[in-house]
Amino acid sequence: MSIPTLTPFPGGLLLPAHKENATQSPIINAAMPQRLIFPLQYPAQQHHTVPAVPQVSVGDTVLKGQCIAQGDTPNTSCIPVHASTSGTVMAIEDHPVPHPDDTHTRCIIVEPDGQDKWITRKKADVTTLDNDVIFDRIAQAGIIGQGGAGFPCIDKLHSQDKAIHTLIINGAECEPYICCDDSLMRERADTIIEGTRILQQLLKPEHCYLAIEDNKPDAIAAVQKAAKDTAIDIIVVPTRYPIGGELQLIQTLTGQEVPSGNNPTDIGILCHNVGTVAAVYHAVALDEPSLSRIITLTGDSLDKQGNLEVLIGTPIDSLLDEMGVNRDTLSQVIMGGPLMGFAVHDLNSPVLKTTNCLIAATREALPPPKAEMPCIRCGRCEPVCPASLLPQQLYWYARDNDAKALTEYNLFDCIECGACAYVCPSHIPLVDYYRKSKHHLRQAADEKARADKAKQRFDAREKRLVEQAAARDARKQGGDKQSAIAAAIARAKAKDAK
Amino acid sequence: MTANILIAIFTFALLALLLGSALCFAAKRLKGDRNALVEQINAILPQTQCGQCDYAGCRPYAAAIAQGEAINKCPPGGEATIQALANLLEQEAVPLNTEHGTHEAPQVVIIREDDCIGCTLCIQACPVDAIVGTAKQMHTVITDACTGCKLCLPPCPVDCIDLTQRVAA
Ligand code: SF4
Numbered sequence: 001m002s003i004p005t006l007t008p009f010p011g012g013l014l015l016p017a018h019k020e021n022a023t024q025s026p027i028i029n030a031a032m033p034q035r036l037i038f039p040l041q042y043p044a045q046q047h048h049t050v051p052a053v054p055q056v057s058v059g060d061t062v063l064k065g066q067c068i069a070q071g072d073t074p075n076t077s078c079i080p081v082h083a084s085t086s087g088t089v090m091a092i093e094d095h096p097v098p099h100p101d102d103t104h105t106r107c108i109i110v111e112p113d114g115q116d117k118w119i120t121r122k123k124a125d126v127t128t129l130d131n132d133v134i135f136d137r138i139a140q141a142g143i144i145g146q147g148g149a150g151f152p153c154i155d156k157l158h159s160q161d162k163a164i165h166t167l168i169i170n171g172a173e174c175e176p177y178i179c180c181d182d183s184l185m186r187e188r189a190d191t192i193i194e195g196t197r198i199l200q201q202l203l204k205p206e207h208c209y210l211a212i213e214d215n216k217p218d219a220i221a222a223v224q225k226a227a228k229d230t231a232i233d234i235i236v237v238p239t240r241y242p243i244g245g246e247l248q249l250i251q252t253l254t255g256q257e258v259p260s261g262n263n264p265t266d267i268g269i270l271c272h273n274v275g276t277v278a279a280v281y282h283a284v285a286l287d288e289p290s291l292s293r294i295i296t297l298t299g300d301s302l303d304k305q306g307n308l309e310v311l312i313g314t315p316i317d318s319l320l321d322e323m324g325v326n327r328d329t330l331s332q333v334i335m336g337g338p339l340m341g342f343a344v345h346d347l348n349s350p351v352l353k354t355t356n357c358l359i360a361a362t363r364e365a366l367p368p369p370k371a372e373m374p375c376i377r378c379g380r381c382e383p384v385c386p387a388s389l390l391p392q393q394l395y396w397y398a399r400d401n402d403a404k405a406l407t408e409y410n411l412f413d414c415i416e417c418g419a420c421a422y423v424c425p426s427h428i429p430l431v432d433y434y435r436k437s438k439h440h441l442r443q444a445a446d447e448k449a450r451a452d453k454a455k456q457r458f459d460a461r462e463k464r465l466v467e468q469a470a471a472r473d474a475r476k477q478g479g480d481k482q483s484a485i486a487a488a489i490a491r492a493k494a495k496d497a498k
Numbered sequence: 499m500t501a502n503i504l505i506a507i508f509t510f511a512l513l514a515l516l517l518g519s520a521l522c523f524a525a526k527r528l529k530g531d532r533n534a535l536v537e538q539i540n541a542i543l544p545q546t547q548c549g550q551c552d553y554a555g556c557r558p559y560a561a562a563i564a565q566g567e568a569i570n571k572c573p574p575g576g577e578a579t580i581q582a583l584a585n586l587l588e589q590e591a592v593p594l595n596t597e598h599g600t601h602e603a604p605q606v607v608i609i610r611e612d613d614c615i616g617c618t619l620c621i622q623a624c625p626v627d628a629i630v631g632t633a634k635q636m637h638t639v640i641t642d643a644c645t646g647c648k649l650c651l652p653p654c655p656v657d658c659i660d661l662t663q664r665v666a667a
């Protein structure tokens with residue numbers, strides 16, 4: 001046991017938890033929906049993935065766990081898609097997916113047959129498996145970081161040719177309302193610990209911490225019991241938003257700040273959510289891809305609240321119905337928490353591997369955003385920022401579209417935690433501004449890269465055309481080809497410089 | 499006496515040599531500066547290479563701008579490019595000259611491969627070598643390299659090249 005001294009991260013907030021309603025009852029399995037929707041491309045905001053290529057056609061029958069879409073070349077950043085139950089492929093078409101911008105993505109739509117019939121699985125004694133096999137099983141399972149940002153698990157693991165000295169398992173679920181990780185830790189601590197041990201076997205870190213906020217005593221007790229006789233240290237961390245943020249948790253446990261523009265793995269630290277390591281256990285030991293997850297269904301518009309084990313691809317609407325949604329009082333459905341989540345535009349959208357919480361909010365509980373008022377330069381946003389940024393400055397630069405200043409003021413270090421907007425007396429949706437600006441800056445960088453490539457190809461073609469013309473001339477005159485080419489290039493250069 | 503004349507001749511010769519080389523150097527230097535300016539301008543242009551500016555590509559237009567040509571003739575670049583050029587050249591930004599076309603969302607082309615007769619005309623038209631194929635074989639577009647310049651559309655004898663919106667990577 002080596003308990004680190006905790007270093008507080010800057011900023012942060014104490015928030016009302018709102019978790020009591022959904023933590024009363026144990027996890028239940030959600031009912032089998034009418035249809036399941038599997039996006040081919042992950043509607044992520046933080047990083048690019050390539051759309052997977054369907055491996056099935058309309059009318060095909062599929063089994064639970066069958067890979068129905070994957071990358072056409074290995075090594076593409078492409079997450080394989082699996083059918084989460086057995087049934088028939090009804091369509092491959094554009095379908096709404098949950099995203100702040102109300103986007104549509106190509107999806108495979110499967111109608112369940114009710115049999116829930118599995119593919120053949122090869123259970124394994126993990127301790128006898130090679131690292132390559134473990135990597136492969138994790139890659140094939142399509143596991144995505146379940147904490148929120150949705151980084152493919154395998155990418156995180158592969159990013160370390162550098163050694164990992166500290167493995168951190170994140171059980172600090174800090175945003176109000178969300179309690180799916182809490183319920184997972186209380187009820188399935190063994191799975192989490194087994195999954196963590198697989199990562200330990202793989203990476204051989206010196207330290208392995210599992211961090212839980214001090215407002216979850218039951219989860220702490222359960223995980224401590226399961227982790228007895230292992231080299232995993234359970235660390236109880238103070239409850240303060242956003243301690244569940246990867247960078248904030250790393251800072252709290254190790255005192256280290258991840259330098260701007262770097263990933264934690266660059267400084268030898270790997271951080272995974274408890275749900276992700278549970279999925280790793282299923283993938284490696286049981287040979288089961290990532291097919292379901294636990295989702296908190298809460299909000300005052302629901303008759304019943306609680307944590308459900310939900311098949312990936314289940315339409316949000318059918319979950320709301322199952323929990324007895326009152327459509328008269330329902331004002332909006334938030335995916336994620338009240339600070340970092342977003343309103344779902346189309347309730348036909350499926351739940352994703354990153355969907356941790358659905359809040360069916362009444363008008364009273366989460367009123368529609370108040371009208372934005374001018375910034376009064378009160379400075380309240382600054383001390384709460386966990387990334388030590390200057391939210392007010394960023395806001396002004398975002399309004400001016402000042403790319404240079406936004407970069408200088410480290411816009412890309414913003415973790416979009418929403419603490420600044422939460423305290424802003426002018427109700428300025430600051431994070432919306434930051435998200436848009438980040439999007440613009442990324443787009444500009446993409447355009448620049450494309451233009452550079454086009455320029456190269458254009459120049460290469462010009463050069464080739466000159467050479468070909470020269471070779472033709474040379475042939476005509478029966479002269480020496482090489483010197484004619486050289487002469488033509490010289491002529492072209494002279495023309496250019498003129 | 500002769501010595502004086504010799505000294506004078508020598509002095510002037512030396513002077514001529516010095517001034518001459520200075521001039522020569524200045525000329526080279528200025529040309530260097532101008533080339534650098536052309537490069538700076540070219541770096542701002544979108545490299546669609548579509549020729550809508552009435553030049554044979556972005557670089558020729560950049561060279562013309564360096565000589566004083568108007569900065570508002572590039573539709574793919576649109577207002578953002580005009581603004582960036584205006585900043586670089588310390589000029590007023592002016593609205594896009596729509597005689598050259600209007601600014602559109604980024605596009606790429608795809609070849610309906612079943613209809614293609616393999617005539618290779620589109621390959622010859624493409625300014626960035628974004629089309630692959632050989633005579634009498636099906637042709638296809640490297641979408642990632644296509645700038646959406648549309649230059650391959652008119653030559654195609656069977657109209658089997660379609661324009662589509664470019665989707666984000
Ligand atoms: S809290 Fe809001 S009003 Fe106050 S300085 Fe920040 S952005 Fe402006």
Ligand code: SF4
Pocket residue numbers: 384385386387388389390391413414415416417418419420421430431434
């Ligand atoms: S949203 Fe960004 S700027 Fe605002 S407090 Fe969080 S990290 Fe700081």
Ligand code: SF4
Pocket residue numbers: 543544545546547548549550551552553554555556557559571572573574575
């Ligand atoms: S109009 Fe076309 S060729 Fe001319 S500068 Fe713009 S992109 Fe380049």
Ligand code: SF4
Pocket residue numbers: 606607623624625626627628629639643644645646647648649650651
């Ligand atoms: S494929 Fe056609 S539209 Fe695309 S760059 Fe080449 S010529 Fe232009």
Ligand code: SF4
Pocket residue numbers: 609613614615616617618619620621637653654655656657658659
């Ligand atoms: S011009 Fe049209 S028909 Fe000819 S090769 Fe190109 S796409 Fe095929």
